[in-house]
Amino acid sequence: xxxxxxxxxxxxxxxxxxxxxxxxxxxxxxxxxxxxxxxxxxxxxxxxxxxxxxxxxxxxxxxxxxxxxxxxxxxxxxxxxxxxxxxxxxxxxxxxxxxxxxxxxxxxxxxxxxxxxxxxxxxxxxxxxxxxxxxxxxxxxxxxxxxxxxxxxxxxxxxxxxxxxxxxxxxxxxxxxxxxxxxxxxxxxxxxxxxxxxxxxxxxxxxxxxxxxxxxxxxxxxxxxxxxxxxxxxxxxxxxxxxxxxxxxxxxxxxxxxxxxxxxxxxxxxxxxxxxxxxxxxxxxxxxxxxxxxxx
Amino acid sequence: xxxxxxxxxxxxxxxxxxxxxxxxxxxxxxxxxxxxxxxxxxxxxxxxxxxxxxxxxxxxxxxxxxxxxxxxxxxxxxxxxxxxxxxxxxxxxxxxxxxxxxxxxxxxxxxxxxxxxxxxxxxxxxxxxxxxxxxxxxxxxxxxxxxxxxxxxxxxxxxxxxxxxxxxxxxxxxxxxxxxxxxxxxxxxxxxxxxxxxxxxxxxxxxxxxxxxxxxxxxxxxxxxxxxxxxxxxxxxxxxxxxxxxxxxxxxxxxxxxxxxxxxxxxxxxxxxxxxxxxxxxxxxxxxxxxxxxxxxxxxxxxxxxxxxxxxxxxxxxxxxxxxxxxxxxxxxxxxxxxxxxxxxx
Numbered sequence: 001x002x003x004x005x006x007x008x009x010x011x012x013x014x015x016x017x018x019x020x021x022x023x024x025x026x027x028x029x030x031x032x033x034x035x036x037x038x039x040x041x042x043x044x045x046x047x048x049x050x051x052x053x054x055x056x057x058x059x060x061x062x063x064x065x066x067x068x069x070x071x072x073x074x075x076x077x078x079x080x081x082x083x084x085x086x087x088x089x090x091x092x093x094x095x096x097x098x099x100x101x102x103x104x105x106x107x108x109x110x111x112x113x114x115x116x117x118x119x120x121x122x123x124x125x126x127x128x129x130x131x132x133x134x135x136x137x138x139x140x141x142x143x144x145x146x147x148x149x150x151x152x153x154x155x156x157x158x159x160x161x162x163x164x165x166x167x168x169x170x171x172x173x174x175x176x177x178x179x180x181x182x183x184x185x186x187x188x189x190x191x192x193x194x195x196x197x198x199x200x201x202x203x204x205x206x207x208x209x210x211x212x213x214x215x216x217x218x219x220x221x222x223x224x225x226x227x228x229x230x231x232x233x234x235x236x237x238x239x240x241x242x243x244x245x246x247x248x249x250x251x252x253x254x255x256x257x258x259x260x261x262x263x264x265x266x267x268x269x270x271x272x273x274x275x276x277x278x279x280x281x282x283x284x285x286x287x288x289x290x291x292x293x294x295x296x
Numbered sequence: 297x298x299x300x301x302x303x304x305x306x307x308x309x310x311x312x313x314x315x316x317x318x319x320x321x322x323x324x325x326x327x328x329x330x331x332x333x334x335x336x337x338x339x340x341x342x343x344x345x346x347x348x349x350x351x352x353x354x355x356x357x358x359x360x361x362x363x364x365x366x367x368x369x370x371x372x373x374x375x376x377x378x379x380x381x382x383x384x385x386x387x388x389x390x391x392x393x394x395x396x397x398x399x400x401x402x403x404x405x406x407x408x409x410x411x412x413x414x415x416x417x418x419x420x421x422x423x424x425x426x427x428x429x430x431x432x433x434x435x436x437x438x439x440x441x442x443x444x445x446x447x448x449x450x451x452x453x454x455x456x457x458x459x460x461x462x463x464x465x466x467x468x469x470x471x472x473x474x475x476x477x478x479x480x481x482x483x484x485x486x487x488x489x490x491x492x493x494x495x496x497x498x499x500x501x502x503x504x505x506x507x508x509x510x511x512x513x514x515x516x517x518x519x520x521x522x523x524x525x526x527x528x529x530x531x532x533x534x535x536x537x538x539x540x541x542x543x544x545x546x547x548x549x550x551x552x553x554x555x556x557x558x559x560x561x562x563x564x565x566x567x568x569x570x571x572x573x574x575x576x577x578x579x580x581x582x583x584x585x586x587x588x589x590x591x592x593x594x595x596x597x598x599x600x601x602x603x604x605x606x607x608x609x610x611x612x613x614x615x616x617x618x619x620x621x622x623x624x625x626x627x628x629x630x631x632x633x634x635x636x637x638x639x640x641x642x
Contacts (some may be wrong), residue, residue, distance in 0.1 A: 010510075014543065014544070016543075017427075017543070017544045017545075020544070020545075021444075023437055024443070025448075026440060026444070028439060028440070028443065028448075028452045031436065031452070031456060031516075031528075032451070032452055032455045032456065032510070034459065035455050035456055035459060035512065035516065036455060036458075037480075038470045038474060038512070039458075041470075041473070041480060042470060042473070045473070049377060054478070055477070055478070056477075056478030056479070056482070056483055059483070070410075088477070099364045100362060101363075102362070102364060103362065104360060104363035104364075105360065106356075106359060107356045107357070107359040107360045108360075110353075110356060112353075113349075113353055114345065114346065114349035115349075115354055118362065119360060120366065122367055122372075123367060125371075126367060126371045128569055129375060130371065130374070130375070130377075130568075130624060131371065131372075131373070131374020131375045131377055131378065131617070132374065132378060132612070132615035132616070132619060133595065133598060133599060133603070133610060133614075133615060134601065134602045134603075134611045134612040134615055135373075135374035135375070135376075135377025135378055135379075135380060135610055136370075136374045136525040137602070137603065137608075138377060138380065138391040138608060139357070139370070139377060139391055140371055140386070141391075142390075142391040145522075147325050154366075154370065155370050157366055157370070158366055158367065178370070179511065187353060187355060188353075188355035188356055188359075192359075199502055201335055213461050214343075216463070216635055217461075217462070217463035217464065217465075217466075218463075219463065219465050219577075220577055220580075221462070224622050225601065235463050235465045235466075236465075238463075238466065238469060239465050239581065241469075241612065242465070242468065242469050242581070245472070246501060260473055260476065263469055263473065263602075264473070267466050267469050267470070270463060270465070271462055271463070271466050274461050274462070275506050277359070278458065278461060279454070282457070286453070286520070289520055289521075289524065291583055296344070
């Protein structure tokens with residue numbers, strides 16, 4: 001984390017401020033607890049026996065610990081197919097998005113580039129205005145991308161927000177390094193690939209994380225553009241479980257609770273990869289966003 | 297975010313000249329000098345400048361081609377595609393519609409009770425989001441900023457960012473489990489001999505549920521830009537304030553808050569611009585026909601009309617309505633902000 005606006009030293013604390021700091025700490029602890037509770041609850045349900053969930057007795061710790069629901073979900077072929085789809089979509093989409101974003105961000109970070117203002121305006125315009133659901137749908141359908149992976153990986157290839165972060169990062173890149181490389185005979189492509197990118201790991205890690213999480217979490221394009229459930233990503237698998245559970249709850253049957261057990265397992269498995277990489281890449285994205293968001 | 301510079305430029309009495317400020321970035325240089333004004337020489341000069349630039353930077357321009365093509369096709373064509381609202385669309389026909397029908401669909405929208413119900417819900421949810429969800433990240437960021445233990449601060453940040461990275465499907469599923477008949481919320485109510493309440497079947501509860509989940513998911517992440525802004529506040533200002541005898545509270549009020557004001561304004565304007573687009577995906581996942589009276593927003597209504605029933609032109613007209621209100625909101629927010637506080641998006 002970067003520096004903070006340093007508070008006064010301890011000696012300067014007035015009694016009132018000391019009280020405030022205690023309240024503040026308690027407040028933050030409560031915020032953290034409230035943020036974490038739903039996660040803990042899902043984990044507890046995923047490992048619990050059905051009858052305890054049905055009676056509403058599972059909150060923080062699993063009761064009647066068992067793994068039968070996991071094997072139930074794992075033995076569902078559709079789950080594996082959808083999970084694999086998510087992985088494929090995420091990898092392909094992230095690769096495309098990173099390539100396009102880096103190319104554009106690098107070009108518009110060069111202040112002397114003629115027409116730069118126009119290009120930036122074109123990109124930023126998409127932050128405020130968008131075509132809306134129907135025209136987007138008609139476009140994807142008109143291009144014949146329905147029921148293909150392209151409907152998932154192309155229409156959101158560049159996020160203006162990510163582009164801005166990368167652009168400011170490249171703008172702050174030491175110009176001397178690039179000039180030296182150019183004198184040594186590297187072309188623009190060479191400078192970008194061999195000098196700039198290797199030294200931009202923090203921002204690239206940030207962008208990969210942002211895009212990968214975005215594409216991993218996506219579900220709506222799949223709902224719109226796929227007719228065959230075998231093409232769905234795992235988020236749609238979970239969404240269909242939810243829809244089924246809702247119908248059951250309306251009927252007031254116990255199966256609603258049983259499926260809430262299966263739902264918990266599906267939720268856990270859906271967010272598992274993110275939970276696993278998150279602690280490690282977290283420090284990159286904090287510094288990445290801060291570098292990008294704050295100019296000078 | 298290039299608020300700082302622009303706002304200073306726009307502060308004077310000449311504020312009304314809006315377009316000039318937008319073009320200021322690069323294009324200003326290309327304008328012809330006042331002495332040579334004949335159109336022919338202007339064009340020639342322009343072309344020559346472009347030839348020089350293309351020869352010198354052609355490699356950079358090759359990098360730009362694909363991304364610009366992407367923006368043109370997948371962002372700007374759909375914007376133009378909204379003309380389908382005044383042209384009848386036929387399946388398999390042009391995405392811009394096949395025959396002009398004038399305001400037929402727009403009039404239909406105005407006379408549609410379902411639309412006005414969704415409109416009202418959108419306004420209520422949008423306003424609640426703006427009033428409740430917008431200020432909370434500021435408070436949380438200020439609170440985090442007072443933490444001295446680096447370890448605890450880092451822990452709190454890590455935890456509070458986490459929900460932002462969860463799929464909206466996961467969040468919706470969590471919400472449904474927490475508010476289910478046997479869920480945690482009803483268990484807690486049971487301690488006070490209240491309930492159980494079947495939250496997902498009572499329209500009165502939808503707004504509370506929606507806003508709470510929105511707070512849970514977005515507030516932590518919302519602090520990140522404010523925390524970044526806080527690091528840029530000049531520490532000499534704090535020292536000066538201390539020398540003048542300002543308490544920590546007064547320092548926050550007179551130094552910290554003004555220091556992050558540009559970020560606050562930019563985010564506020566962007567939020568106002570998104571006012572009409574309130575949580576489409578979340579509502580779509582959480583609602584059911586029982587909840588339509590409070591949960592149906594314009595975008596979900598539009599989704600049902602357009603993609604479930606297949607009346608594309610009519611749905612596009614609804615979308616156009618939504619977009620028009622959004623644009624009016626963001627332009628006026630920007631204008632008011634520039635007038636009152638001298639900060640603006642453009």
